[in-house]
Amino acid sequence: MKHMTEEELIAYREGVTAERVGVARHLAVCEECRAELERIEAVLAALDTLPVPNPGDDYGRRVWQQIAPRLPERPVEWWQSWFEPKRLGALAAVAALLVIAFLAGRITKHDRASGDVVANKEQIRERVLVVAVGEHLGRSEMMLVELSNAAPVHPAQKQVDISAEQRRAEDLLDENRLYRQTALQEGDSALASVLDELERVLLDVAHSPGEVTPAQLEKIRQKIQSQGILFKVRVVGRELEERQKAIAPAPAEHNSSRESERNKA
Amino acid sequence: MIRMQPSVESTQAIADSDAVAVERTLAGDREAFRVLVERHSHNVFRLAYRMTGNRQDAEEVVQEAFLRAYQKLGQFAARANFGTWVYRIAANYAIDRMRRRKKEEARKIEPVVHEEGTENDPVTLVHDAAPTPERLAHNVELRKQMEIALAALSHSERTAFVMRHWEGCAIEEIAEVLKSSSGAAKNTVFRAVQKLRLALQPFVGSGPQARAMGTES
Numbered sequence: 001m002k003h004m005t006e007e008e009l010i011a012y013r014e015g016v017t018a019e020r021v022g023v024a025r026h027l028a029v030c031e032e033c034r035a036e037l038e039r040i041e042a043v044l045a046a047l048d049t050l051p052v053p054n055p056g057d058d059y060g061r062r063v064w065q066q067i068a069p070r071l072p073e074r075p076v077e078w079w080q081s082w083f084e085p086k087r088l089g090a091l092a093a094v095a096a097l098l099v100i101a102f103l104a105g106r107i108t109k110h111d112r113a114s115g116d117v118v119a120n121k122e123q124i125r126e127r128v129l130v131v132a133v134g135e136h137l138g139r140s141e142m143m144l145v146e147l148s149n150a151a152p153v154h155p156a157q158k159q160v161d162i163s164a165e166q167r168r169a170e171d172l173l174d175e176n177r178l179y180r181q182t183a184l185q186e187g188d189s190a191l192a193s194v195l196d197e198l199e200r201v202l203l204d205v206a207h208s209p210g211e212v213t214p215a216q217l218e219k220i221r222q223k224i225q226s227q228g229i230l231f232k233v234r235v236v237g238r239e240l241e242e243r244q245k246a247i248a249p250a251p252a253e254h255n256s257s258r259e260s261e262r263n264k265a
Numbered sequence: 266m267i268r269m270q271p272s273v274e275s276t277q278a279i280a281d282s283d284a285v286a287v288e289r290t291l292a293g294d295r296e297a298f299r300v301l302v303e304r305h306s307h308n309v310f311r312l313a314y315r316m317t318g319n320r321q322d323a324e325e326v327v328q329e330a331f332l333r334a335y336q337k338l339g340q341f342a343a344r345a346n347f348g349t350w351v352y353r354i355a356a357n358y359a360i361d362r363m364r365r366r367k368k369e370e371a372r373k374i375e376p377v378v379h380e381e382g383t384e385n386d387p388v389t390l391v392h393d394a395a396p397t398p399e400r401l402a403h404n405v406e407l408r409k410q411m412e413i414a415l416a417a418l419s420h421s422e423r424t425a426f427v428m429r430h431w432e433g434c435a436i437e438e439i440a441e442v443l444k445s446s447s448g449a450a451k452n453t454v455f456r457a458v459q460k461l462r463l464a465l466q467p468f469v470g471s472g473p474q475a476r477a478m479g480t481e482s
Binding site for chain 1: 293295298299302303304305306307310311314315320324325327328329331332335336365368369407408411412415429430431436451454455458459461462465466468469
């Protein structure tokens with residue numbers, strides 16, 4: 001007689017077998033498989049004795065009290081989810097990159113031979129990238145500053161809520177990846193390097209718990225400070241602003257000197 | 266069963282079903298959502314506790330699950346079961362949380378401290394160490410081994426086992442949470458039971474050891 005496999009017996013025990021009748025019929029006549037099933041059941045029965053603490057009769061009320069102040073006035077309609085900041089941020093980043101690609105492609109197609117047009121293409125591409133990355137760095141800087149200044153409301157408070165910063169870091173991560181990749185493709189290794197460092201900090205913040213102890217917060221703060229990421233973000237942000245102003249009137253002659261400044265930062 | 270607060274029942278006279286409460290919440294009545302929270306909190310807590318293994322994390326999962334459920338209520342199909350839906354949200358969030366916790370531990374930013382997690386301390390669970398079958402649940406060594414065995418499962422295996430064995434969820438629901446096919450979800454349940462059995466059989470089985478399965482005699 002062919003015995004049941006362990007998998008078949010577990011599937012039978014857990015009610016996920018299509019051959020329930022066949023297995024039951026076999027078990028009725030096979031003592032060995034019955035004994036095996038009993039051994040499996042003994043383990044599962046022991047696991048069933050692991051207790052789950054009773055959170056109390058008023059648990060539901062307590063949960064409500066904890067979440068009620070955090071609920072928005074109305075739930076989000078299904079179509080509104082398309083306008084969530086996270087999606088909008090990523091969409092805006094993609095849109096900016098598409099504009100760069102479109103403008104660059106369009107100009108190239110019309111007049112490949114003209115040196116002026118090529119210069120214009122570079123300027124437009126750079127301007128769009130500069131504006132988009134500049135705004136992104138501004139938002140990142142603001143989040144990091146707020147996180148650095150976060151503190152317990154009361155001195156006795158054991159946890160500090162950084163869930164808002166955490167969510168913003170998650171949103172910024174998607175954009176950051178796009179800009180870093182674009183900077184790499186554009187050959188702007190210095191900008192890509194700063195974005196890479198920023199990405200690591202954003203990852204840390206996004207993966208932190210929503211509520212941290214003051215000691216944990218201090219560690220996050222020290223990490224931000226030790227990497228000097230705020231300083232770098234500010235320097236690059238300012239430089240991008242200058243670049244934005246400089247792009248229209250003059251070709252990007254000064255890129256090399258600016259890049260060396262940024263490298264210093 | 267979860268006992269409803271009388272005050273809630275009286276103010277939500279028509280909220281005798283989840284569907285009505287969902288509809289009213291969507292219409293802007295925030296108090297209607299309270300009915301859903303109070304009705305389903307215990308069940309979601311049980312799932313979360315079994316998945317995370319400690320009370321603090323479980324409570325966090327419950328709160329986050331209801332917050333997310335409220336935020337996404339517009340996407341909730343009225344024909345679906347709210348309980349099942351919020352369950353799925355909680356299971357997903359619990360998996361994320363466990364993964365995040367694992368990463369944090371790996372990076373050693375901060376050692377994980379379960380301040381209120383003493384319910385996991387085997388010593389506090391001991392009522393009677395007598396090794397009779399009736400008292401197995403109170404055997405310190407067995408309980409310790411069970412917790413170790415559960416903790417040794419992968420997140421997917423633990424989720425699949427908790428959802429199937431303890432919560433009786435359909436394989437399709439588990440597959441949805443694990444973002445896998447039904448066949449893969451079924452295999453994950455099987456793998457989990459197999460691992461648990463391997464780890465716990467020596468502490469549970471007093472009879473003969475498991476035979477080589479699928480053989481002929």
